[in-house]
Amino acid sequence: MxxxxxxxxxxxxxxxxxxxxxxxSLLSVLSxxxxxxxxxxxxKDAVQKEIGQKPEPTTPTETPxxxxxxxxxxxxxxxxxxxxxxxxxxxxxxxSKEEEIALGREIAGNLLGAAPLVKDAALxxxxxxVGRWVxxxxxRPDLPxxxxxIESDDLNAFAAPGGYIMLTKGLYRKLANEAQLAGxxxxxxxxxxKKHQLKVxxxxxxxxxxxxxxxxxxxxxxxxISKAIGSGAExxxxxxxxxxxxxxxxxxxxYATRAGYEPYSLADVLQTLGQTNKNDDSVALLFKTHPxxxxxxxxxxxxxxxxxxxxxxxxxxxNRFYQLKP
Amino acid sequence: MIKNLxxxxxxxxxxxxxxxxxxxxxxxxxxxxxxxxxxxxxADAKIAGSFSRGDSLEIxxxxxxxxxxxxxxxxGWVRLLSVKxxxxxxxxxxxxxxxxxxxxxxxxQVVSTTGVRGLSEQDLxxxxxxxxxxxxxxxxxxxxxxxxxxxxxxxLKAIVxxxxxxxxxxxx
Numbered sequence: 001m002x003x004x005x006x007x008x009x010x011x012x013x014x015x016x017x018x019x020x021x022x023x024x025s026l027l028s029v030l031s032x033x034x035x036x037x038x039x040x041x042x043x044k045d046a047v048q049k050e051i052g053q054k055p056e057p058t059t060p061t062e063t064p065x066x067x068x069x070x071x072x073x074x075x076x077x078x079x080x081x082x083x084x085x086x087x088x089x090x091x092x093x094x095x096s097k098e099e100e101i102a103l104g105r106e107i108a109g110n111l112l113g114a115a116p117l118v119k120d121a122a123l124x125x126x127x128x129x130v131g132r133w134v135x136x137x138x139x140r141p142d143l144p145x146x147x148x149x150i151e152s153d154d155l156n157a158f159a160a161p162g163g164y165i166m167l168t169k170g171l172y173r174k175l176a177n178e179a180q181l182a183g184x185x186x187x188x189x190x191x192x193x194k195k196h197q198l199k200v201x202x203x204x205x206x207x208x209x210x211x212x213x214x215x216x217x218x219x220x221x222x223x224x225i226s227k228a229i230g231s232g233a234e235x236x237x238x239x240x241x242x243x244x245x246x247x248x249x250x251x252x253x254x255y256a257t258r259a260g261y262e263p264y265s266l267a268d269v270l271q272t273l274g275q276t277n278k279n280d281d282s283v284a285l286l287f288k289t290h291p292x293x294x295x296x297x298x299x300x301x302x303x304x305x306x307x308x309x310x311x312x313x314x315x316x317x318x319n320r321f322y323q324l325k326p
Numbered sequence: 327m328i329k330n331l332x333x334x335x336x337x338x339x340x341x342x343x344x345x346x347x348x349x350x351x352x353x354x355x356x357x358x359x360x361x362x363x364x365x366x367x368x369a370d371a372k373i374a375g376s377f378s379r380g381d382s383l384e385i386x387x388x389x390x391x392x393x394x395x396x397x398x399x400x401x402g403w404v405r406l407l408s409v410k411x412x413x414x415x416x417x418x419x420x421x422x423x424x425x426x427x428x429x430x431x432x433x434x435q436v437v438s439t440t441g442v443r444g445l446s447e448q449d450l451x452x453x454x455x456x457x458x459x460x461x462x463x464x465x466x467x468x469x470x471x472x473x474x475x476x477x478x479x480x481x482l483k484a485i486v487x488x489x490x491x492x493x494x495x496x497x498x
Contacts, residue, residue: 105460106455108460108463109455109456109457109459109460110450110453110454110455110456111450111453112456112459112460112463113453113454113455113456113459114445114449114450114452114453115445115449116456116459117459117462117463121466124463124466125466128466128467128468129468129472129473129476130476132468132469132470132472132473132476133473133474133476133477133482135473136470136473136474137484141470142470144464144467145467145468146463146464146466146467147466148463148466150445152444152445153444154444154445154446156445164463166463168445178480230451233450233451233453234447234450234451236450237446237447237450237451243492246492247492250489250490250491250492251489251490253490254487254488254489254490257485257487258484258485258486258487259477259482259484260477260482260483260484260485261482264391264406264407267406267407271410271411271412274410274412275411275412281444282444284444284446285445285446285447294358294410297358297407297410298358298359299492299493300407301358301359301405301407301408301493302359302492302493302494303490303491303492303493304405304407304490304493305493306369307490308391309369309391311485311487312390315480315481315482317480317482320480
């Protein structure tokens with residue numbers, strides 16, 4: 001957003017160029033990522049050259065009023081469409097919420113290309129109800145959270161930036177109650193809240209762009225979302241840092257606990273996963289991209305200690321747990 | 327006398343069955359970490375023993391966040407997160423890695439023949455954006471208020487609980 005704002009200013013009044021440059025340097029100095037220090041300055045210039053006129057003058061605030069999260073599907077689609085048309089302006093340095101959602105939409109759409117949604121509206125509605133309630137206990141309750149169960153017998157779950165979360169039918173089938181579903185969704189919600197995947201993409205894209213610029217091959221389409229996320233949904237097959245997974249377990253458990261669910265439910269799911277034969281195809285990708293469930297249980301155990309001793313009356317709600325059609 | 331003998335015989339005949347029933351009921355498990363075994367399911371209960379990571383044990387009972395376990399040396403209570411349920415296996419990371427290398431998530435030469443719909447790395451790479459599906463997914467989006475109503479219907483009450491921080495022993 002900042003780049004765009006400054007560009008608008010410099011377009012409207014050349015006099016502001018000095019201010020812009022000063023601001024730019026200030027931003028660079030303030031930047032915490034020392035690795036990207038020089039690159040960012042270069043990037044800024046490059047992006048300023050590349051971006052043409054931006055018709056609507058944006059207010060210098062980070063989140064204009066139009067940035068409220070699109071709650072219904074229609075407005076979400078609009079957001080994505082506008083982001084697509086404005087792709088060259090994708091701010092990799094500091095993506096807005098809309099940009100994050102547009103990016104997540106692209107990834108989630110690709111994932112759905114590999115495995116479509118289970119054709120069971122009642123199931124999808126149920127999963128969205130549980131997910132939405134758990135997400136409301138997170139640090140980002142205002143995202144337009146959406147959840148889906150996808151057609152696959154693998155055991156896995158995926159999160160894409162901006163609040164797109166999917167779990168496989170195979171994993172759903174392993175769950176015994178609503179609290180376990182809440183735990184799984186909580187883990188994925190945490191990935192979105194902590195922007196784990198977004199950060200990986202940002203880092204990679206900023207480096208790519210800078211490398212391209214420095215070698216004189218800076219191309220307009222370098223900013224394209226599709227280029228950033230690679231082919232198809234391969235980004236969903238990539239591993240995050242182990243620490244990111246442990247963090248997501250801790251936060252997922254915390255969110256589900258805050259939501260009133262039985263706190264040990266995520267651990268129950270990890271127990272189930274841990275008992276799955278390692279040679280089973282259905283867990284090949286999960287085990288490749290995550291620490292072994294045993295390690296995750298140990299990490300969770302160390303983090304929990306006695307902190308759950310006074311949490312009573314957490315609900316499991318197996319009675320209303322939606323049963324898959326055979 | 328004959329009646330008595332009959333009883334005795336029946337009892338003797340049933341004993342192995344009872345025994346078998348008991349051993350089936352007891353779930354096996356293994357220690358995920360070194361921990362103390364306590365006399366009662368409380369953090370400040372008397373220590374009744376201990377176990378080391380990898381020790382196999384029998385799980386007798388679950389009570390809240392505690393499991394009553396039996397090791398070779400002692401019986402008592404441990405926090406449930408200290409125990410891996412199921413058949414005791416030593417954590418073998420190599421086996422897992424091998425499974426991956428030989429599985430469908432490998433380098434691409436292995437193809438699933440099971441007919442089971444998986445989601446391998448290749449499946450994901452080859453995926454094409456599906457606008458219809460993403461729109462369907464988005465059509466299910468609920469508001470925070472709808473989430474709250476759903477929670478109320480299930481009598482779920484939000485509670486105060488601070489986010490867990492990484493534990494000391496977290497190896498990362």
